[in-house]
Amino acid sequence: MSDAPVIETRNVSMRFSEQQGWRGLFRVRPGKLALDAVNLTIRQGEVFGLLGPNGAGKTTLVKILSTLLIPTAGEARIAGLNVVRDGLRARRRIGVLYGDERLFFWRLSAVDNLMFYAALYGIHGKEARRRVLEVLDMVGLSESAHMRLHHYSTGMKRRASIARALLNDPDVLIMDEVNVALDPIAAAELRELIKERVTTGERTVLITTNVMAEAEFLCDRVAFIAGGRIQMVGEIAHIRNALQTNKVFEMVVGGLTNASIEALRAAPGVDALDVVPLDGKRYRLDLNLSSNGDTVPMMVRRVVETGGEVWSCGPRELTMDQMFAIIVGNSHKDAERERIPA
Amino acid sequence: MSVALAYFRRDFQIWSSYRLAALWQLVTPFMLIGLIYFAGEAIGDRSDLIKEENGSYVAFILVGVAFADVLLGGLNNLPQQIHDQQRLGMLEPTLVAPIRNLSLLTSIWLFRFSLSLVRMTMFMAFGFIALGFWHSVDPSSVILILIAAEITYLALGAFSAAFVILFKEGDPVRLAYAGFSTVIGGAIFPVDALPDWMEPIALLIPLTHALSGIREGLDGGSIADVAPQLITLTIMAVVLVPAALYAFSWALQRAKREGSLGQY
Known part of the structure; x- marks a missing residue:
């Protein structure tokens, strides 16, 4: 792991507008504040967990980093590239997978799907085929590589998503809620796979989750986010000591x-x-x-x-679930206090 | 180009995986050809309105239907594909990849355009082989007009796609322009048959110039003969393409600020 920052956010805020479509064109009514001045620095080779309850702002931050959202304020950088101004170049450096979104054309095989995505990353011909088979092997899908995706189980689709995110051998891998909707055995197998095959070498990995066991198993450092604010950042042991x-x-x-x-x-x-x-x-x-x-x-x-x-x-140490409950509970109390007029 | 080919391959694979629907799409033009032929025969010679092919309404409407399908496809396919991708949840995963807007637009257009070219070839082959039309065709003038007109409609399609990204449904560009083009663009009946006050409106529609130039080229008109239509279409393309690319890019940026990119 090196000290060079690969993912950086500086005072990143995101407020979704309440009015969209026609009305939003003429009148901007500020809506929900999804992120509030988020500052994070994630170093090269680090496996970083972004933990928080549903609606905390995890996916919003991930979408900003993957150039699908433009923040209302602040700046985010991937490998030194501003994700708004240098979006195209930043996208070349990242691989992204969303647990709850559809990434594939289910009537096509995994190979055909990945060949398509490989072309979008500028990988073509024999090189594309070699890389596609390599990443499918990496995630344990070699035997079902030519099977249509609609025959895949949820766990297999998730593995295929990881293969897709690794196609361009990205410097930065962003995995958003990768274990959503998986049964405990499939979730544990996927965690093992990520640990052994994905979070290796110099690649920087950002994992968002609200499954604490996953974070403890995979991450070097974590940040707890709640209500759009980063509550605590650090190594799990340090956070545990601070809370205990x-x-x-x-x-x-x-x-x-x-x-x-x-x-x-x-x-x-x-x-x-x-x-x-x-x-x-x-x-x-x-x-x-x-x-x-x-x-x-x-x-x-x-x-x-x-x-x-x-x-x-x-x-007896605090479990990750207890730490999560303490931090998120405190953030709820803070939010309540802010709502009470002085 | 490789990105466009990847899209073409993917779209073909999906299209051909629905075998019956694919077969139906290839058979339908034959039924339409039959309909056009018998309707045209019933209407008979209209040399008072139609100059080409001795006033044959069959020749007139074959050209109108075949080329309007190709050209209006440029307008319809882009917003339709964007809308489909939004509904499938595939738009965001695609936009995470490092592709440029122009590359995205031309890539998602390519396969449907190719299908419409196949249909057009079927219509034209029937007229050429079975009915003996257009034997004095000047292919270069027809192709040049087709290219200029397709680029113009592709630009209008990009405008329409921008509306879909921002407003999801009820896109006025596609609804109004495609409708107007079909009705008064000279596909089904000659522009001369319109009331006088509508003829200037017809001149604002690229299809009017495109079909006029294509019919002239099919009748043996050289590039010099179709120059007025070609120049008009080129001016439209030069004005519309940068404006449409800007509108599409602006709509994407706006949707990214609103957080509505993947919504439908």
Whole structure:
């Protein structure tokens, strides 16, 4: 990975106009703000995840980067090329796939579809055929390469979409909600395929998703976006540390009475304690501690002193889903506060 | 050119995959030829209105239908293809690829134009072989007029495609111009048959000049003989092509700002 920025956005905002068509020609009524001063820098070779709930602005940003939308304000660059002014040259450097959109002519085979798209990228003749077969092999579709697309399953179509996005061997690959509508097994297989065959080498990859497991599996860094604003950017571990102000520990214990559990709950440094029964004899204690300095050994001692047994004890990290919930939840609260007049 | 060929190949593959529809499209001109022939025979000799081929209405309408199909195809196909691609959700994926607007427009036009050329050839071959028309044809003047007129209609098609991108439905260019062209452009009946006040309007329509020049060329008129029509059509093309390309480009930019590119 190099430090050279390949995808850059500077104060990119997008406000869709409320009036379109005839009325929009004569009167522009500003509508929904889909992106609000988005700043991102994604380095060469990086696999970057853009995470956010539905309607957060992920697809809007992707469409700006792939030159299908022109931002209301700000500037976006791909490999140093302004996506508005140098749209044609920028498009040569990117491969794009949208999970929820139709990319293919279903009455044609994968080979015929990809031969068509190859020509749009200036790849022709034998070179096109070689490249088409190569990318189909890369995504595991060699055996069904000559099958019409309407015989493909959703998972196969998604693989074909990846093949299409790789046709021009792009410097930048943008994948928008690639796992939409896939069953868990197909989604996991696709993740493996992306990890092993797509996110390799010097290629910069931007993945948008609201599937947290996907982001954790694939991405070097992530940005959380909600309400059109970037909420947090960084490596997942750093974001987790930043969010995890309280330390959460998990302790599996046995032989405790209600009184001893209450005593543990009242111990200094314990902000919260949840008890989850496991098998009738043992409990899982979820400890939310304000610090982990002496509290954990002290808790272990107390359990043993009150006649209990400690089966296991260890820290528990915030899951990606929890991080997502915290960040998106905070952004909703911020938005609510902004709506309340002072 | 390679992009245009890729579009041609793709459109042909899709067209030929609907075998019955493709066969039907190739058979339909024969039925129309029959209709034209018997209608023309019923109307008979109209040398008071028609100068070419001894006033034969069959020859007149064969030329009118065959060439109007090719030329109006230039106007109709572009907006229709853009509209179809919007509905299929294929417009955005295509526009993500690095192709220029002119290349896109000519590419999506090519296959349908070729189909209309095949139909035109069928009409003309029937008149030439079966009915003995146009044996003194000057091919160069006919081809030059056809090229100039097709470019003009292609430009109008690009205007129409710009409307479709912005407004999706109800495109006035196509509805009004295609309708006007067919009615008063001299395809079905001579412009001379129109009321006096309508004849100047007919002169604003490229089809009027195109069919007039083509009929003259088919009757043996040289390039010098069809020069007035050729010059008129060339002026129309020179004015319309840059304006249409600008309008199409502007419409795309506008739709990208509005976020309505893929909508229909």
